[in-house]
Amino acid sequence: MLTSKWVQLAVLAVLIAALPLLFPSGYYYRIGALIFVNALAVTGLVILVGWAGQISLGHAGFAGIGAYACALAPEHLGLHPVVAIVLGMVISAGLAALIGKPILRLKGYYLGVATLGFGILVTMVLTNERIWTGGPDGMSVAKLGLRELLRDMGVRVSGGVFWYWACGIVLLIGAWLALNLYNSATGRALRALHGSEVAASTIGIDVPRLKLQAFVISAVYASVAGSLLALQNGFITPDVAGFMHSIEIVTMAVLGGVGSVVGAILGAVILTLLPQVLTVFAEYEQLVLGAVMILVMIFLPRGLLPSIAARLKRKP
Template identity: 80%
Template sequence: MMTARGKWTQLAVLALVIALLPLFFPSGYYYRVGALIFVNALSVVGLVILIGYAGQISLGHAGFAGIGAYACALAPEHLGLHPGLAVILGAVVSGIMALLIGRPILRLKGYYLAVATLGFGILVSMVLTNERALTGGPDGMSVEDLGLRALLRDLGWRLSGGEFWYGVSGFVLLIGAWLALNLFDSPTGRAMRALHGSEVAASTVGVDVARQKLRAFVISAVYASVAGSLLALQNGYITPDVAGFMHSIEMVTMAVLGGVGSVLGATLGAAILTLLPQVLTVFAEYEQLVLGAVMIVVMIFLPQGLLPSIARRIRGRGE
């Protein structure tokens, strides 16, 4: 099992990768891809808490990403809020939504839970698509700049858009990973993992099962929301696709691909699935084919996910 030292090792590995990766970038474009990976990884770390710790599933977390993204697009325009504060507003709204719908939804299990969350996600994306007057409909809307980069420039620190967002997303991911790893060994984290093992057993030793599930759901919703906000801010533009069914599926796949119990694994999963379309641009028509095949093959042959399976193999050889 993961120990306190494991926590710092994981964080150090993550920090080193984020810091050293740019040394290998042949062009500025890679900063953009890196930033996108970190944003995806952030929402996937949220899912690690929900799926990996607490053992619940959600096929609708893109709905929360949508709320976060559109908070950043709408609040500055209609409420005059600074985009940075809009991120917080989005997170609060997502958290409250998760609290409200989580209570009835989380009584469900397995497929029923999957479909209920899926229904929620699709309803959010439908509202974003249909309320044209507010959201610009399927064409999306532009997002106000954060203004932080201009501030840094005035202070004499010139960064390209890619470099800036690489740094910001990497930093937020580190904080998210740190919080998630702290949670793992906390009483709450232990309670979540206990109910993952067996709800009945957990409740007999005094774990408030419903409450802990709800906590995991709300926390992961906030992660997804912040990731959605960052995505909107760094692209300067947002469409309802961010809340779409396919995005929810991608998030869960990233989490399970890397290893749903581990924060580092989740980041690896996010990196692979984010890079896949970039690598396949030449074979754009094959993207879906490859994505589907990857999902099936990994689930059959590496059911624990990539990172835990690889770790086990290395450990097995060492013995």
């Protein structure tokens, strides 16, 4: 890693705590919460792609499962939204374990196409099951209730402020868990697997089991991110599980540095903020965004943070 685990977590915590001092209005709390949600999903993808070396182009499907768990479970099962988040995690982990065994035998673009098919399948189910999901029009999501509890205790916060801190805390926990995994025996085995599956197997690493573990863990991260997105928006559509959302998550990871948790979070910050900044160039937004991505891939191929850190180390 670029620096120690605790330094990275401390920097992240300080940034989360200090950024509100620069916000000119409550709107920026919403943007901050969205950044944290995207960063959480990207952190899970770092474990799968950056460390285990397994590509996924349908990871938004798990985000969709988490989001719709928070919409459907309270309405049809009477569950509290917090319990619905856990239910989404369990369903996502179980489904990842079920489909992961056959598709993780594939490699390269075959694996990418298989995961893409999974994401498309989830989107189709959410779109076509109108009775349950509301179809393309989406459905409303029950309130979490914690903000109302704080209000009863005499603490009044706006929706944007509440979700900023809630998502920031969850991101810190997710980053801490990921960094702990990186420094563990499992994390070292994952990086060995990324280097060479054949070499990893010759030293006794159970390659299929390890790839499946990474897939399940990353699916849980995506599910929690989807649940948080649904709860803070109060409304959800099948787009949360769509192909473009999957591509956005992968692009965020690659942009910041797919092997680095902090780098991937940086990628999430940039790609979440860029559309907001480029609204003045509404007609050329996608063009500018694409140009930025091409330049980064040409001049900083390892991602922003690792490439910058490597260049700073080379300086006398």
